Amino acid sequence: MTDKMPDDFRRLYEVAAKLEPLRNSLKDFEHVLMTTDDAEEMRKLLRQDVADFILTQKRANSVTTLLIDTALHASPARAAETPSVPGWWQGMLYFVVPAGASEELAGDLEELFHLHAAERGTHYARWWYRWQVCLAAGSFLRRGIEAWASALSPFAK
Amino acid sequence: MGRDSLGPFEFQVLSVLMQHPRDAYGVAIIKWIEARTGKAPSVGALYTTLDRLEKKGFVRSSLGAATPQRGGRRKRLFEITASGERAVRTFGSFIAPFSPAAPAWGGVA
Numbered sequence: 496m497t498d499k500m501p502d503d504f505r506r507l508y509e510v511a512a513k514l515e516p517l518r519n520s521l522k523d524f525e526h527v528l529m530t531t532d533d534a535e536e537m538r539k540l541l542r543q544d545v546a547d548f549i550l551t552q553k554r555a556n557s558v559t560t561l562l563i564d565t566a567l568h569a570s571p572a573r574a575a576e577t578p579s580v581p582g583w584w585q586g587m588l589y590f591v592v593p594a595g596a597s598e599e600l601a602g603d604l605e606e607l608f609h610l611h612a613a614e615r616g617t618h619y620a621r622w623w624y625r626w627q628v629c630l631a632a633g634s635f636l637r638r639g640i641e642a643w644a645s646a647l648s649p650f651a652k
Numbered sequence: 653m654g655r656d657s658l659g660p661f662e663f664q665v666l667s668v669l670m671q672h673p674r675d676a677y678g679v680a681i682i683k684w685i686e687a688r689t690g691k692a693p694s695v696g697a698l699y700t701t702l703d704r705l706e707k708k709g710f711v712r713s714s715l716g717a718a719t720p721q722r723g724g725r726r727k728r729l730f731e732i733t734a735s736g737e738r739a740v741r742t743f744g745s746f747i748a749p750f751s752p753a754a755p756a757w758g759g760v761a
Contacts, residue, residue, distance in 0.1 A: 580723075592696075600699050602718075602725030603678035607695070609721055610679075631696025638700045 578617040580608050584628045591632035600631065656708065658743045661693070665701055666710060666740045669732040677716060677727040702730060710736030 588604065589597050604627055612620035658666065668684045669676050678698060686692040705711045716727035732740075 592699075596699050596703065598725050599678060599715075599728035600695060602722035602727065603682075603695050605723045605725070606679050606719075606721050607682070627695055630694040631699070634694065634696035634700045638703070 578609070578612045578620065580605055580624050581621050584625050588628050588631065591628070592635055604628075604631075656739065658739055661697070661701055662705060662710075663740065663743050664689070665698070665705065666732055666736050669711060669730060670737060670740060673731065676730045681730070705736065708739075709733060710739055 585601065588601055592600055604624060607627075608620050608624050611623050664685055665681065668681055668688075672680070672684060678695060682692050682695065682698060702711060702713070706713060711730050711732055713728050713730050716729045718724050718726045
């Protein structure tokens with residue numbers, strides 16, 4: 496498959512192939528970074544060397560994701576494939592959204608993901624999807640807190 | 653916020669549902685709001701708002717068809733109720749006097 500590629504893409508593909516096995520561990524780092532994004536805050540929570548390591552991985556993760564996505568979609572075999580939503584984040588969506596709303600919300604997000612992928616590329620669409628899952632978690636958490644506070648309020652009707 | 657009052661985003665969603673009484677589902681509502689305001693709301697914010705409006709009795713929903721673009725998942729179709737339309741009109745009449753176009757602002761009525 497790599498024989499017919501231009502040299503730049505072939506080299507990129509070879510680097511991406513080496514990085515692919517690291518992808519799952521990098522996703523774990525990504526989760527930590529999404530929940531605690533502030534560098535100073537992270538240094539308070541973690542040992543200095545661990546925090547620095549994670550912060551380094553954050554930069555590496557961006558580069559890795561870019562490399563993998565670019566190389567995989569530059570390859571002739573993958574070019575014709577339909578892009579797929581980030582699986583781990585789709586799982587997270589079912590975890591953070593109440594069961595009654597998860598099917599239609601996941602469906603809407605997937606439909607918009609394909610629209611974004613067609614208009615602005617798969618890489619953008621994946622980051623957009625991850626961000627939307629975070630926003631959905633925030634929205635439903637806020638809604639839950641509001642309902643809880645309303646139930647406990649001595650001023651409620 | 654009172655049970656029958658509306659917030660600005662709730663007003664936007666209900667207004668869109670008034671103008672598009674058929675085939676209103678999450679993606680379509682987001683696109684309609686984006687076309688009018690220039691900014692797309694997040695899917696999570698839209699669904700929590702629609703859930704709140706449904707609890708207030710301002711919208712009702714039903715499950716629609718599944719499509720391959722949605723990974724085989726069904727749409728939830730939303731429709732404004734009569735009380736929802738009343739709430740939109742009440743909110744509109746409440747904010748109208750504060751519009752820059754109103755006489756109190758030196759504009760044209």
